[in-house]
Amino acid sequence: MSLSSAGAIALRSLGVVSNQINVTSRNIAGAGVTGVNVKHALLASDEAGVEFLGVGRATNVALFRNLLSASAHEEAATAVSDALSRIDQALNLSDSSNSRSASTVISKLKSALQAYSATPQNETAAELAISAARNVVAALNDATAATQKERFTADEGIASAVSEVNSLLEKFATYNTDVVEGTAAGADVTDILDRRDALLTEISKRIGVTAVSRPNNDVVIYTDSGVTLFETTPRKLTFQPTPTLTPSANGAAVYVDGVQVTGAGAPLALRSGSIVGMAQIRDEIAPLYQSQLDEIARGLVVAFAERDQSGGGGPDLPGLFTYPGATQSPAATLLPGLAGQIVLNANVDPIQGGDLARLRDGGASGNPAYVYNTTGAPGYANRLIELVNAPSENQNFDPAAGLGPSGSVEALATDSNGWIAGKRQQLESTTTYYEAVVSQTTQALSNATGVNLDDQMSQMLALENSYQASAKLLEAVNAMFTALFSALRS
Known part of the structure; x- marks a missing residue:
């Protein structure tokens, strides 16, 4: 040489x-x-x-795709789980000693009425019974407020996530252009590829995606349901927030480039991402729980309704519990938002100027034909005994609440509490599972593609x-x- x-x-x-x-x-x-x-x-x-x-x-394409999918499913489950946890905390549903669930307050009302029926002349016992009834109303009102708050929070969260995805896609477009042009020119684009992948990971947390590579390191992004999200240029996500989400109101759908991807009738509905989780809370889980609360409230009005004692055959009228506009005991049809409207009958509530004795004697409707204790005997207990048994009496319910067409209001409340507890446990398990998948996939991806300092x-x-x-x-x-x-x- x-x-x-x-x-x-x-x-x-x-x-x-x-x-x-x-x-x-x-x-x-x-x-x-x-x-x-x-x-x-x-x-x-x-x-x-x-x-x-x-x-x-x-790079490891398979692991990266798995990470995107697992992250999207984790975010969806977390969004639902967090919302259910907040409802649980607001009502102390998991606290057996201090729960404000419908089943707990109804049980306490029964106990108070039982004590009052043993001493019907005892005014203190009557006051305790009325206080227990007042707690039932407050619990249902608060449960409605908590449920609707989560729906509104979810609606706001969807709006925020949609805005974030649009912003991320704009940044992704810039990086993708730099990558394609740099690759074609033979430049070093590895750092830009890192930043582009990081953006794709952030997008997947909000909306489930799949990414397809093309020549010159170009990438096309589709939603996990198949709608094009990015191809050379980003597709626009649109969403119209609902300022007031009443129990009977549905939230708006999310659209990608004009294609509906959430809500009833969506031809290509998203399967994962935080937007999906928040849409489930707003449109499915919270409304169903609200329907259960509404049927519990309606069931209480029916269970504690007063019957015509004159033999005239008049309709049953609201007794201890009522609601604005009620003229008679309601039929077995869902009344949206009733749990937030149910009140203690003013004719029985001393705080509202009512007569406490009407709880024992009847006539809460103000109609003398509905008075049970016509003699005014202080030891009269028959009506109180009826009230003790009322929550356990069978009646019809609207199947739309998802808890069966008939049963007692007491059983309905218990089933509802079990339903939301079961749903929360299910979502917590799902969240834990996907957290583990994300953690393991992240570690595997780091081992395969990350920097080992040693x-x-x-x-x-x-x-x-x-x-x-x-x-x-x-x-x-x-x-x-x-x-x-x-x-x-x-």
Whole structure:
């Protein structure tokens, strides 16, 4: 090998090693940074030595796709689980000793009425019974408020997520353009690819996606239901928030480029992402729970209604419990929002100027034909005993509440409490599962594509040794040339 060839090889080696050191330095700087993939120098060898071709990036498409899917499902489950947890906390549903669930307050009302029926002349017992009834009303009112609050929060959350996705897609478009143009020009786009993947991960948390690669590292994004979300340019997500979500009102749907992707009748409904979870709370779970509360409220009005005692065959009238506009005991048809409207009959409530004795004697409607204790006997207990048994009496319910067409209001309240507890436990389990999948997939992806600081430091040491060796070789060749030229001059 000639001295000139040896010098050229040593010089090229210095350049290659210098580029490798630069790549390794970038890796070390990115160690521990989420979303940074390890970079590696692309090399080729020929008769003149090793050539540096550019910078490559470690990837694992299968693991990355799994991470996107798991993250989207985790966010959907978390959105629902968090909402149910807030309802649970607002009503102390899981606290058996201090629960404000409908089943608990109805049970306490029965106990108070039982105590009052044992001493019907005891005014203190009557006051305790009325107080228990007042707690039933408050619990149903509060449950409605908590449920509707979660629907409104979900609606606001959907609006925020839609805005965030649109913003992320705009940034994604910028990065994607840079990647495609840089790849076509042969530039190093590995850092931009990292940032683009990080954006895709953020998008997937809000709306489930799949990504398809095309030439020049171009990417097309579809929703997990098949709607195009990004192809060269982003598709617009649209959503109209609902300022007032009453129990009978439905929230608006989300659209992607004019295609409905949430809500009833969506031809390509989303399957995952926080938008899906919030839509489920707003449009399915919370409305169904509200329907159960409304049927419990209606069932209480029916159970505690007063019957015509004159023999005239008049309709049953609201007794202890009533609601605005009630003229008689309601039929077995769902009255949306009734749980938020149910009140204690003012004719029985001393706080509202009513007569406490009407709880024992009847006549809460104000109609004398509905008085049970016509003699006014202070020891009269028959009506109170009826009231004790009223929550356990069978009646018809609207199947729209999802808890069966008939049963007692007491059983309906218990089933409703069990339903929401079961739903919450189910969502917590789902959330835990997907959290584990995300954690394991993230770790696996990090192991496959992330920066291992120990490996990079070892590689840096080896490269420094190689650089020194190439430098010494170049120095030796230079010394030989110097000696040769010196000899020729002498």
